[in-house]
Amino acid sequence: MGYSNAYVKRIEVKSQNQLANGDYEVAVAVDIESQKLIEQLKELQIVVIENAVDQDILSEVENHFDKEAQNQQTKQNFKDLVEELLISPIKEHKTVVHIDITGKLQPIKDEKNELVINTDTDEIQFTLPVSFYMDNEYIKAYRRVLQEAKPTKDEYRDRIIEGTLKQKIDGCKNCNIFEIRSESTEHLRKVINLIQQNFVTIEIKFKDKDGISFKQYTTEEINIEDESYSPYRISSTDQVLPDLNPHTEYDGAFTADKAVGVLELGLTRDELKKLKDIELGFKQRDY
Incomplete structure (x- = not known):
């Protein structure tokens, strides 16, 4: 983990497998003390912006993609309705x-x-x-x-x-x-x-x-x-x-x-x- 290991609270091994070339592949879950990491970065005079994404901006982005998904569903629903009510009767004579x-x-x-x-x-x-x-x-x-x-x-x-x-x-x-x-x-x-x-x-x-x-x-x-x-x-x-x-x-x-x-x-x-x-x-x- 290098230098960041000082801020790791917990490491949990989820799985480990030996690969064909003899190496091992290990999946772990890591819990980090983020606040300690931020304080250390500040001491090192590295610019840190806490809560970089404003909640309003995040909500706006989420709303945009939700609206796009809803629009696509609306279009598909309308297409299905046209097929059911107007096209199928013709094809079924x-x-x-x-x-x-x-x-x-x-x-x-x-x-x-x-x-x-x-x-x-x-x-x-x-x-x-x-x-x-x-x-x-x-x-x-x-x-x-x-x-x-x-x-x-x-x-x-x-x-x-x-x-x-x-x-x-x-x-x-x-x-x-x-x-x-x-x-x-x-x-x-x-x-x-x-x-x-x-x-x-x-x-x-x-x-x-x-x-x-x-x-x-x-x-x-x-x-x-x-x-x-x-x-x-x-x-x-x-x-x-x-x-x-x-x-x-x-x-x-x-x-x-x-x-x-x-x-x-x-x-x-x-x-x-x-x-x-x-x-x-x-x-x-x-x-």
Whole structure:
């Protein structure tokens, strides 16, 4: 212990082992008289600062690292919540978006009130009235996730509104506004991308009187209020799905409203004769 041995109160051997080279490795516990050591250092005119770390500074350092650990845990908790409430239902093929048939097939007619027929396929052109809307439980989950992303006073924030379909498009001042941490927006963008991948393509299935499917095809186009567009594209101006596109006054929007419109499709004369049922759904990815 050299010179410092004079200030050692107690030495306790904890363990000792002989190494491969013949040396011994010994672990000891040493109890030192610190005050005597400090007094001796002062006598030797060595500058000694007692209690060098102020308790307030130590508390500040501890609080900093505690806050950092808490922030990391908060981020992980939010990520886990998004996975549980918003992403898992999509991957498990649960109902996230409803599409309902609201009426019967209606033939499309021209200005002379005659049937519109595709001369290449001999298909008579029809419209099928539909409505589509977000699942109510999924909307509740979306709200909860936004509430959990509430920022602290010093954090950057984005603004997400909930309103009617018209308000979602045109913006509004009296909507329900959620302020969320800007970094949380990227987790929501992953959700939006999944919805876009799974609820873009509408699957149409025709069944005859025996329940046998005789024709099936998909479409991304739907006619809503006399405007043809793909309703589930994030860049659409009229949609029921949540979006995160920057608007003039906010950064994203969602709605529980229904959108009402029509699908356009073609059937031959023979197909029309044996048609009984039409089923609509979404062509979803497998995970």
